[in-house]
Amino acid sequence: MPRVVKLAVIPGDGIGPEVIAEAEKVLDAATAGLDIRFDKTHFSLGATRFLETGETLTDADLAAIAGHDAILLGAVGGVPGDPRLKDANIERGLLLKLRFELDHYVNLRPSKLYPGVPGPLAEPGDIDFVVVREGTEGPYVGNGGSIRRGTPHEVANETSVNTAYGIERVVRYAFALAEKRRKKLTLVHKTNVLVHAGGMWKRIVDAAASEYPDVAVDYLHVDAATIFLVTNPGRFDVIVTDNLFGDILTDLAGAVTGGIGLAASGNINPDGTFPSMFEPVHGSAPDIAGQQIADPTAAILSTALLLDHLGLPGEAHRVTTAVEADIAGRDGSARTTAEIGDAIATRLQA
């Protein structure tokens, strides 16, 4: 009997369905010869669903998704400024809700400059690092509110909530990852201003460091980290940071490694209590949707993270190798979204 992996697929909005179609194609090609079967359920979620039904993520949706082994997500979000979406918050109500409810405390975002990829830096050097972004607390908790809304006396607060429990588990994950890589961990925060949250992050990293004596640890304020990302990105191996700083650093990292069209991510629940979710870092880009011009590479690379998470590192490696080969052959001539997916799938069949 083949191993059955129950995969929830959320193509989402905009270019999401197009890039996910290619990701599925590549996933199938990568696992073709194996004794494994993906039992896929497609979920219609996102701005499109909201506009049709008024629903963002129902309890039934969440329960159904939680019953799967893993999730593959394209991108969600409608056309910016669409008045019908004014009071929907697809990001908070769907994407962040999934990350929080499914306890995706490791938001894993590798950044690698592939040979041949043009980037914005004049002398990029070797770029190959991973950001381990905390995914379930910090400024993202949604713990805010306002009074006297819309008046000149309005006050709006946003509270970042940080726990030793939450930080410790993600910090340990980052140390373990650094041990398997170049053994360097950089904590990024803003300890001189956010003294309470930053102080706790720093203390927890310092305490854990003694258990990972092989890993060299350093610390950067977030502002300084952005400088190094453009002047010396090669200095980074594993970065561990909070939810908001991780959001900012990974978009910048995506840009310096040739664009977020290549940036993959995993929202991981390492305990396995809940299914982990794999998605490109980019958004739904409604302006280019449906034209077959979106680059599916980030979605495809997300399947490599998925395969790795499923305990199939060999297949994950084959996908990244096929992507690297495809990238190396890119000469700037236009290919459709499907042509890129086909080319990568074909390499895997070879």
Place this chain on the structure above:
Amino acid sequence: MPRVVKLAVIPGDGIGPEVIAEAEKVLDAATAGLDIRFDKTHFSLGATRFLETGETLTDADLAAIAGHDAILLGAVGGVPGDPRLKDANIERGLLLKLRFELDHYVNLRPSKLYPGVPGPLAEPGDIDFVVVREGTEGPYVGNGGSIRRGTPHEVANETSVNTAYGIERVVRYAFALAEKRRKKLTLVHKTNVLVHAGGMWKRIVDAAASEYPDVAVDYLHVDAATIFLVTNPGRFDVIVTDNLFGDILTDLAGAVTGGIGLAASGNINPDGTFPSMFEPVHGSAPDIAGQQIADPTAAILSTALLLDHLGLPGEAHRVTTAVEADIAGRDGSARTTAEIGDAIATRLQA
């Protein structure tokens, strides 16, 4: 009788005194022929003072500084990791205290790529924008705390406090500045996650926009803004943003325009109730202090912002022109901090 400007000078720590000496030199040269006299008081503040006396910023210091017309600050902060400074927080207790107590609600940070300056971007294009960073609220208010500190059950919160009053005044300043420039204003926030604070910023910008019909307004999430700063910095004219996002964006902006050795800033109280403070964006860099190798350009450019603030735009312009000419002549050969200051001062005397 000459106009007397009471100037508080805070050289600070590390390279602060060296770069401030050159800034003073240039300030004197720029105003030499005018009927104006700078009545300077030097304040010994920073890590050095703390280590000697245990004091960071006393009420008497603050009152004395507040009695001046303007402030010129070098940089403050001791050697990172110095155990004697473990419980001092020079940044919060001195720098941020000055910004908050003196109601420096506009933290003005111009970013310009001067001809001839090598930067990290392969194709930087024309970079010339100004970040108007809110300086007196947001995540910087210090409104946080922790419980069960040092235990596995620690919880640390940080509350960002935002007011319509505080946002409106800085937003209007930014619009007025955009009107005098290329008439483009970009709000940067993270409205999809920080819905309360971000929502208020957005509403206030949208409402003010109708009063500045010449100014084109757009909005970017902070993560997307970092991407544009490295892929298309020329798209920005005036950026208005909160205290934390402004901190991050301006360090990155400094990097893309050739390093924070060139980035000047003004902490401005436009009402004139309190003295405004001018400082380079860079820190005290204790590792290179006392060697006359620090670049005083950022401190010198800060005096141009000071002159402008004092109602001397012609002299401000002469300083930036002299700096530009100096920069254009830089060929990479080493000059001491004082030699750079001398060269710029000499151009002003010519």
